[in-house]
Amino acid sequence: MSVLPLLRHPWTVFLGRRGARLLLSLAVVLTASFAMIRLVPGDPVRAALGVDASPGLVAARRHALGLDAPLLSQYRQYLGGLLHGELGTSLVSGTPVAELVRTRLPATLEIAGLSFLATLAVALPGGLLAALRTRDGRRPRTELAFAVGTAGLAGVPDFVLAAGLTALLAVGLQLLPVAGAAGVESFVLPVLALSLAPTAVLLRVVRVEALRVLGEDFMRTARGRRLSPARRLLRHAAPNTATAALTVAGSLLPALIAGTVLVEKVFAWPGIGSALAQSVVAQDYPVVQAMVLVLGTSVLLAGLLVDVVLAVLDPRSAIREM
Known part of the structure; x- marks a missing residue:
């Protein structure tokens, strides 16, 4: 049996278009969720460790979290984690997200x-x-x-x-x-x-x-x-x-x-x-x-x-x- 009539069925086309919109919108949400918080001034590691933390400790923590890498590398790491079902760990509480x-x-x-x-x-x-x-x-x-x-x-x-x-x-x-x-x-x-x-x-x-x-x-x-x-x-x-x-x-x-x-x-x-x-x-x-x-x-x-x-x-x- 040919699948062409099924592919041309109005419901198939409707759901296909809605699914494509959903995937495109999800890509926008993924990028926005990564970019928005990075537009907020300040250092998240300094905020998590406190103002009394030494510069060496702050730098070591940033390196361990990959926050000293270029943004594109951080974005790739973020997407890779999502593909493996990893949302990361809270910088403040240490609880898995x-x-x-x-x-x-x-x-x-x-x-x-x-x-x-x-x-x-x-x-x-x-x-x-x-x-x-x-x-x-x-x-x-x-x-x-x-x-x-x-x-x-x-x-x-x-x-x-x-x-x-x-x-x-x-x-x-x-x-x-x-x-x-x-x-x-x-x-x-x-x-x-x-x-x-x-x-x-x-x-x-x-x-x-x-x-x-x-x-x-x-x-x-x-x-x-x-x-x-x-x-x-x-x-x-x-x-x-x-x-x-x-x-x-x-x-x-x-x-x-x-x-x-x-x-x-x-x-x-x-x-x-x-x-x-x-x-x-x-x-x-x-x-x-x-x-x-x-x-x-x-x-x-x-x-x-x-x-x-x-x-x-x-x-x-x-x-x-x-």
């Missing part, structure tokens, strides 16, 4: 995943409800409150939301723990801080898209067939709104994952983001490189997953790219 990633990655994935699910769980039904209540110019005050509220939330940075939520719910009302990851209650503040802004953005998108869908001919046909409002909403309006909503949600996901860096720092969350923030200050090259690589790869894989899900929901989107 792979062990740090293994212990910290689950905590980051937990709050990022819960935040994404919370965004979808609130924005999809909330946007549909807002569209139903404000369509055809009804309830202008509700529409104004919705527009002002979502615009305000969407414009507030994650760290400001984190600080405000901490002051209100943890310090003021003492309803939730201030920091750390101990129990279900400790998830509430980080997830709220990460999800409020993307939820506000997605609410606006879902409402606009739902208003468009509610005005389509097939919705008028459904009303003409005397389908119940709930059935019209669930069977016709919601599925046609979900594709656009997931597209926007997929574009918000990278920012949500990147936001974990600041949010984890505020709440002392034991994840990749807080480790990255600490390592940048300490100029811990191996840890920074690994954490940037892990966060970047997570963003890319999440984007690929969203693309595949959207293609499954709407196969025409994959075919249009051929």
Whole structure:
């Protein structure tokens, strides 16, 4: 059997192109993770050994770590280590970086995943409800409150939301723990801080898209067939709104994952983001490189997953790219 038809199949081409983009983006992330920390002024070995360390000890440590070699040689050594599954050792703690990633990655994935699910769980039904209540110019005050509220939330940075939520719910009302990851209650503040802004953005998108869908001919046909409002909403309006909503949600996901860096720092969350923030200050090259690589790869894989899900929901989107 010839493999040519299989190679020309729209799904094969779609996945091939997405895979090629992923590999190219990974190459950019690899280079960025290596280069960014080296742009920070200072000497990582001096920072690790302390200001009282002798110049001879500092020079010997730099040579042992290969930091006195040309940058191109260091880059080749970095790539060679990655190919063998080696992420290096922390300059500060001496802990294998792979062990740090293994212990910290689950905590980051937990709050990022819960935040994404919370965004979808609130924005999809909330946007549909807002569209139903404000369509055809009804309830202008509700529409104004919705527009002002979502615009305000969407414009507030994650760290400001984190600080405000901490002051209100943890310090003021003492309803939730201030920091750390101990129990279900400790998830509430980080997830709220990460999800409020993307939820506000997605609410606006879902409402606009739902208003468009509610005005389509097939919705008028459904009303003409005397389908119940709930059935019209669930069977016709919601599925046609979900594709656009997931597209926007997929574009918000990278920012949500990147936001974990600041949010984890505020709440002392034991994840990749807080480790990255600490390592940048300490100029811990191996840890920074690994954490940037892990966060970047997570963003890319999440984007690929969203693309595949959207293609499954709407196969025409994959075919249009051929």
